[in-house]
Amino acid sequence: MSLLRIAVPNKGSLSQSASDILRESGYRQRDDAKQLTLTDSENSVEFFYLRPRDIALYVGEGTLDLGITGRDLLLDSGAAADEVRALGFGRSRFRFAGPTGRFSDVADLAGTRIATSYVGVVTAFLAERGIDAEVVRLDGAVESSIQLGVADAVADVVETGSTLRAAGLEVFGETILESEAVLITRAGHLPDGFEVFRRRVEGVLVARSYVMMDYDIAEAHVSEAVALTPGIEGPTIAPLHREGWVAVRAMVPRDGSQRLMDELYEIGARGILLTDIHACRL
Numbered sequence: 683m684s685l686l687r688i689a690v691p692n693k694g695s696l697s698q699s700a701s702d703i704l705r706e707s708g709y710r711q712r713d714d715a716k717q718l719t720l721t722d723s724e725n726s727v728e729f730f731y732l733r734p735r736d737i738a739l740y741v742g743e744g745t746l747d748l749g750i751t752g753r754d755l756l757l758d759s760g761a762a763a764d765e766v767r768a769l770g771f772g773r774s775r776f777r778f779a780g781p782t783g784r785f786s787d788v789a790d791l792a793g794t795r796i797a798t799s800y801v802g803v804v805t806a807f808l809a810e811r812g813i814d815a816e817v818v819r820l821d822g823a824v825e826s827s828i829q830l831g832v833a834d835a836v837a838d839v840v841e842t843g844s845t846l847r848a849a850g851l852e853v854f855g856e857t858i859l860e861s862e863a864v865l866i867t868r869a870g871h872l873p874d875g876f877e878v879f880r881r882r883v884e885g886v887l888v889a890r891s892y893v894m895m896d897y898d899i900a901e902a903h904v905s906e907a908v909a910l911t912p913g914i915e916g917p918t919i920a921p922l923h924r925e926g927w928v929a930v931r932a933m934v935p936r937d938g939s940q941r942l943m944d945e946l947y948e949i950g951a952r953g954i955l956l957t958d959i960h961a962c963r964l
């Protein structure tokens with residue numbers, strides 16, 4: 683059986699989280715950050731550790747079957763690859779920034795020099811708005827370019843905003859794009875073995891966003907309680923060794939689960955337990 687060939691970021695912001703999600707999905711991952719490839723023959727998968735910026739190219743060309751990269755890098759590459767699943771980590775916004783008070787709107791960029799590592803994304807954005815500006819390609823540390831006199835504004839990845847603040851810059855105009863790590867395939871083509879891989883990763887993503895809730899409640903209040911915790915297919919209700927009481931078990935979204943525990947307590951539930959789920963197939 684042929685191996686599913688998967689591109690994984692070898693360095694940078696996405697690398698550790700990408701390997702973590704693959705490991706949690708049951709795949710082998712490298713232990714040594716210098717390793718370039720790893721074959722997991724038990725799962726019929728081969729991993730290639732590559733620069734995240736290059737991953738869309740390999741996948742778009744069909745050299746590799748699947749990849750994990752940033753949505754911003756995928757769009758910037760112009761490669762013929764499709765985003766098939768957002769992965770919920772490596773979140774960032776792509777923004778314009780300039781010296782405090784200098785710009786208030788993207789229209790103010792007309793006639794300026796804009797430094798960025800994402801020439802494709804910026805050029806497309808400016809063209810769409812009919813803004814005529816010069817785009818200066820830099821490899822990184824883009825925030826320094828204004829002070830050093832090679833640009834008037836920058837367009838860069840913003841996560842916490844601390845790098846911009848340290849450079850005396852502020853964001854302006856609308857967010858160019860919201861990015862996160864994504865799973866990509868060649869445009870319009872799902873490779874053999876993709877469905878098993880997708881189900882495994884999906885299981886981890888769902889497990890991360892849900893928790894298991896257990897509680898005991900008097901039968902008289904079960905319908906109220908079940909309305910709060912409907913579960914996926916329906917909650918499990920088991921008899922309790924106490925007259926007129928039952929035990930309820932249901933998956934609930936992690937967000938809001940503390941508030942849900944308060945509400946269940948209010949209607950008389952007791953012994954309310956919350957536990958992590960590590961993986962699942964729904």
Ligand SMILES: Nc1ncnc2c1ncn2[C@@H]1O[C@H](COP(=O)(O)OP(=O)(O)OP(=O)(O)O)[C@@H](O)[C@H]1O
Binds near residue numbers: 734
């Ligand atoms: N704080 C962040 N800084 C940079 N990139 C981030 C950040 N948070 C998420 N990302 C995402 O990581 C991807 C960039 O990958 P890249 O390997 O260039 O990361 P990097 O951290 O800039 O690496 P490097 O160490 O080579 O500078 C993009 O998809 C970007 O949106």
Ligand SMILES: O=P(O)(O)OC[C@H]1O[C@H](OP(=O)(O)OP(=O)(O)O)[C@H](O)[C@@H]1O
Binds near residue numbers: 824825838841842846
């Ligand atoms: O909003 P923040 O939390 O400060 O994060 C954003 C910064 O982090 C990245 O730089 P990185 O450290 O990757 O250096 P680089 O510019 O050399 O790639 C990115 O290019 C921004 O400069």
Ligand SMILES: [Mg+2]
Binds near residue numbers: 694822
């Ligand atoms: Mg960087």
